[in-house]
Amino acid sequence: MLTICDCGGQKPTPHPRVPLGLVSEHQVRKELGKINRAIPPREGTFKKVLVPGAGTEAAAAPTVRGGTGAEVGRGAPSRAAGPAGQHEGTGRGAASPAGKVPRDLTMSLYCRIAFRGKSFCCYRLLSTYVTKTRYLFELKEDDDACKKAQQTGTFYLFHSLAPLLQTSEHRYLVPRFSLSELERLLSKFGQNAQRIEDSVLIGCSEQHEAWFALDLGLNSSSSTHASLPKSEMETELKGSFIELRKALFQLNPVDSSLLFTAQSLLHWHDGHQFCSRSGQPTKKNMAGSKRVCPSNKIIYYPQMAPVVITLVSDGTRCLLARQSSFPKGLYSALAGFCDMGESVEEAVRREVAEEVGLELERLQYSASQHWPFPNSSLMIACHATVKPGQTEIQVNLRELEAAAWFSYAEVAAALKRKGTYIQQQNQSFPFSVPPKLAIAHQLIKEWVEKHACSSLPD
């Protein structure tokens, strides 16, 4: 018999809503066979199976082991895909060598077999997320657990804050390396494995494979390691260290989000190596979630600056602005850093008044986004409307180069990247809006969609 439990790595105890499931191995194989004919012949007896994402024991032990000890679980993608294992979210790392069942498939299958009800599916989703979150919390708090997680984790590499990328058909792939691959690489460049302690934790898979980022181009105050030569490393790693901002449009959203986090954390650590009170070098914890000054015990935590970004509308048009540093023809929503002591609402009203001389009537929160350029910001995006009859723009030229009202047709065309041109310094440029990845794009898209709906005949 095969026990499927949701025990958080503890002794299995029945959950009030989700009973422990007991299914036969035959049943498991039958279901697996339906989906994946490549399942290997039975070579032993299955042991207890921990459904993914459950506390420390689940994290420390491979999720599923056959009697042969063949591992189908954490750490598999990196090894399966070789030195350039890819992020599972991209679908590129789902290599399934003969005799191995793809990890995600195995997990979803076990859930399916044991609990077919709709309510269970909802529960599982939440449970996996919660256990993953708690696992990451544990790694941030416990240096030993984090060091242990490095053994089975994978590493993204950076050089002077530029991520290592590989090119494939006009897209960038983001390779990850196992601990042993990294140790081999460091030894080849004359450095010892201690350098790996400079890495920062940036997330983990649902199967608790921890992901780390390590910059081999930055010097750290806590180590004597010198920067490694960029071009030799690129040759060795069959990729290039490319500035994140330049690579943005060729990355998928999952990869770019992880790289945003990694680059921001590495950047923050690079800039906070000394205590601002004692002047002594600070020491990072294993996960990189904080730095501590050994002499006075002051703790420094990574920080981001709150920024409000607002799409102002007068009911029929929306207001977009540009700075001289923007590419020609590009207009965006109004953005600005929150001042100390301000609420989001106050910051939005102040920024709009400061930049275009308008007063707001209504304000509605839309969404938020972490933005790593040039330093970490938490972008808080809102829609707003101006007071009726008060639409005359007075551009603050110390902040903006230009601002203007745009019609639905103009903005809809710009979103589709065609049609409209705009006059700038006696020349005509195609009118464009920020790229999809930017929250400014999302605000503009939402406004266009809302406008399209509201202008439909009843």
Ligand SMILES: NC(=O)C1=CN([C@@H]2O[C@H](COP(=O)(O)OP(=O)(O)OC[C@H]3O[C@@H](n4cnc5c(N)ncnc54)[C@H](O)[C@@H]3O)[C@@H](O)[C@H]2O)C=CC1
């Ligand atoms: N993801 C997105 O869709 C967008 C993101 N942004 C980001 O929002 C941020 C703010 O946008 P802008 O005001 O247009 O930027 P900006 O870079 O023009 O900054 C304006 C001024 O704010 C001050 N400043 C810089 N850093 C600060 C900080 N940490 N705290 C307080 N003041 C600071 C400086 O005096 C700077 O000149 C930028 O980081 C920009 O990259 C802006 C527009 C769209």
